[in-house]
Amino acid sequence: MTPWQQLLLVWTLAAILQGVAWARQQRTRNAGIVDVAWALGLAGxxxxxxxxxxxxxxxxLLLAMLGGAWGLRLGLHLWRRVRREAEDGRYAQLRLRWGDAPLTWLAMFQFQALLIAVFSLPFLSVAANPVGHWNAFFIAGIGIWIASVTGEAVADRQLARFRHDPANAGKTCRAGLWRYSRHPNYFFEWLHWFAYVLLAAHSPLWWLAWTGPLVMYVFLRWISGVPWAEQQALRSRGDDYARYQRTTPMLFPWFPKEDR
Known part of the structure; x- marks a missing residue:
């Protein structure tokens, strides 16, 4: 298949997957399933x-193993949250604005299907790489993948442990990696996409691999990542989160400052 045929097939299957997720959301009124479908869709x-x-x-082979394992881990982590908890505050706010309008929610779910196709562009680049022997780029790519996926998993576990303690209700997690970044999970998620840049070295479509970290940074920094998460955190945790904002770096980990 040509890369563009691959992309069309990915988009078609992603649209079907998100259609199924939308139908489930119509029954459960929990739109968090869209994130589960996004992660598992990218694994597939x-x-x-x-x-x-x-x-x-x-x-x-490296693409199938690394991309599949990353998406599967993230999808299962998100599924555990969706299955056990009420609708995420970000989607609850959208529900207050949109109600249960089925076509509006369907459009949102299908936009996520489009994003699965967009974030598959680095995969196309790796899959077109003609270099079939081990080299420094492949080893470095695996190293970045291990470091970033491990960091994201650790951050997710630290936050889950904090949230499951009733004594922490209304408080902000500052444990472990969350002491050095307000969004360490997002940071490592962004870092993970550089693994495919390295795996795509010498590919005729190498430039497509850069869409991963570039588009992910734009979404995390300005669109659906940090802005949504911080607005919801300020609504639910108020002054405590405002102090956290003043002392802790937003995305890139660094030592916290004193609150003045």
Whole structure:
């Protein structure tokens, strides 16, 4: 298959997946399932693109393993939250604005299907890589993947442990990695996309790999990541989160400042 045929197939399957997720949301009134479908959709996209790519076997195998494992871990983590908890505050705010309007929610879910296709562009680049032997780029890519996925998993566990303690209700997590960044999970999520930039070295479509970290940074920094999360945190935790904002770096980890 050509890369553009692969992309069309990914988008089609993602639209079906998000359609199923939308139907579930119509029954449960919990839109958090859209994030689960996004992560699992990208895991499937990595495997599909790897299987149908025209590049060498080694980079395609690495893509299937690394992209699939990343998406599966994230999807299962999000599913545990969606299954056990009430609708995420960000989506609850949208529900206050939109109500249960089915077509509006369907449009939102299908936009996430489009994003699965957009974030599959780095996968196309890796799957077209003709280099079939081990090299420094592949090793460095695996190293970044291990560091970033481990960091994201640790941050997720630290936050989950904090939230599950009733004594922490209404408080802001400052434990572990959350002491050095207000969004360490987002930071490592962004960092993870550089693994595919390295795996795509020498690919004729190498430039497509850069869409991963670039688009992810834009969404996390200005659109659906940090802005939504911080607005909800200020609504639910007020002054405590405002103090956290004054002392703790937003995204890139660094030592906290004193509150003045």
């Amino acid at each position: 996209a990595a495997a599909l693109v790897a299987a149908t790519g025209a590049g060498a076997t080694l980079p395609r």
